[in-house]
Amino acid sequence: MTLDARPRSSLNQRPQFAAEKAPKVPGTLAESGLSAETVAELVLKTLYVRGARTGQRLVEDVRLPFSILDDRLQDLQQRMLLEVRGAKGHGRGGYTFDLTSKGRERARESMAAGQYVGPAPVPLEKYRAWVAAGSIRNARLDREAIESGFSHLVLDPDFLEQIGPAVNSAKSMFLYGDSGNGKTTLAEAIARMMGGELYVPYAVEIGGHVMVVHDPVHHSSLPDRKVGPAAAADEEPEWLAKPTPYDRRFARVGRPVVFTGGELTLDQLDLQYDPHTKIYQAPFQVKANGGVLIIDDFGRQIVRPRDLLNRWIVPLEKRLDFLTLHTGHKFPVPFDCLLVFATNLDPLELVDEAFLRRIHYKILVPDPTFEQYLQIFRRGCIARQIAFEPDAVRWIWREYYERRSIPARSCHPRDLLDHLCDEARYLDVEPILSTRLLDRACRSYFLDMPGEGVGDAESGAPPASAPPASASPASAPPTGAAVPGTAEP
Secondary structure, three states: OOOOOOOOOOHHHOOOOOOOOOOOOOOOHHHHOOOHHHHHHHHHHHHHHHOOEEHHHHHHHHOOOHHHHHHHHHHHHHOOOEEEEEEOOOOHHHEEEEEOHHHHHHHHHHHHHOOOOOOOOEEHHHHHHHHHHOOHHHOOOOHHHHHHHOOOOOOOHHHHHHHHHHHHHOOEEEEEOOOOOOHHHHHHHHHHHHOOEEEEEOEEEEOOEEEEOOOOOOOOEOOOOOEOHHHHOOOOOHHHOEOOOOOOOEEEEEOOEEEEOOOOOHHHHOOEEEOOOOEEEOOHHHHOOOOEEEEOOOOOOOOOHHHHHHOOHHHHHHOEEEEEOOOOOEEEEEOOOEEEEEEOOOHHHHOOHHHHOOOOEEEEOOOOOHHHHHHHHHHHHHHHOOOOOHHHHHHHHHHHHHOOOOOOOOOHHHHHHHHHHHHHHHHOOOOOOOHHHHHHHHHHHOOOOOOOOOOOOOOOOOOOOOOOOOOOOOOOOOOOOOOOOOOOO
């Protein structure tokens, strides 16, 4: 499908994604934003949990430059908490450090206060700054990008004109319509087309407490880049390679896509505190910062929709959320994601009009027209290497959708073709659009409805009463609806 060419504005002539500046590697402890004791305790806990490490292995664990770590290592040595067990290569980076008995005792005390071990946390203020730097609002998709991003779906041109501004707003969107018409598929396509990269901290420090933000389920890490000759020379010690040119307390990731459905509860929108480890897990809306947050099957959750949406009022208006530590301390975090609600329920029955005004875009995803259904079916046949017969699809439309008043859904062609392939495998015949296989597939898919006789059971042709190839069903819905379909192979 191609949209009419239109002149591009100067806005559309810029790159889709602004070049992402990397967080600068801290040169001093002050630039890291952490206290000396915070770094020292993290070193002690790392050695306690992972055993003796070289200086450069500690750099890989804690993700701070060795120049910062070495000051702490020397201090811990002077306090008789660390000792050197050996050396490898040149300089203190090759020294092997281990805990003394006194150091183990001190490490146990640190573990009792909090068991976080990993990359050094980033101060909350620095996290806010980098969410702003990688904001989803910086992403821009022109009409060509929107068309390309949805090219694997059967969509009406008018639908692209609706959803394009919604995606570019990076605000909030309500996709509604009957089940099976591709709302979830649309939301996933939106997430994929956003593209780009950003920097997500592994953990954030809030008043001495640690909140883990990086989640490999939602954050796809991009490969690290090292510079210098040692980075390319396999025979050189790894620790001689220069550090990556950004603060390695951050992970360089693709824009996150966070997906939640009927399992969503109100407590999942708050910090998840583990009283045993004393570590906080960021809620999923924080993990979605800079990306797309999809609330699928909205209205099917255990929690009432109004209660759930009331929780979103401030974040939707202010792009700011407030989280609370178990101590009662409340702090603000950015709410910077494209929020997509998808539901097959009537939005006005779920929430009141006042709240719907806070969701900027409401987009109906209706049932497919006959022509759209035909195109989706054709794509499904191509994907399964089945010869496409338009007359066979016209027969399905007349016999099942018109005569039996079954509402058409965009998922039906895919599901019916899957059933047809299952039937063919069971009967040990070639999967073709024969009336025999189609009728068996339709009967098992649309429940056991009383039907009339079918045509030639072995041929690939529809019954004699099927409309000619050039005819469209008289009762086919009008064209022009916006309906997602089945992906091309």
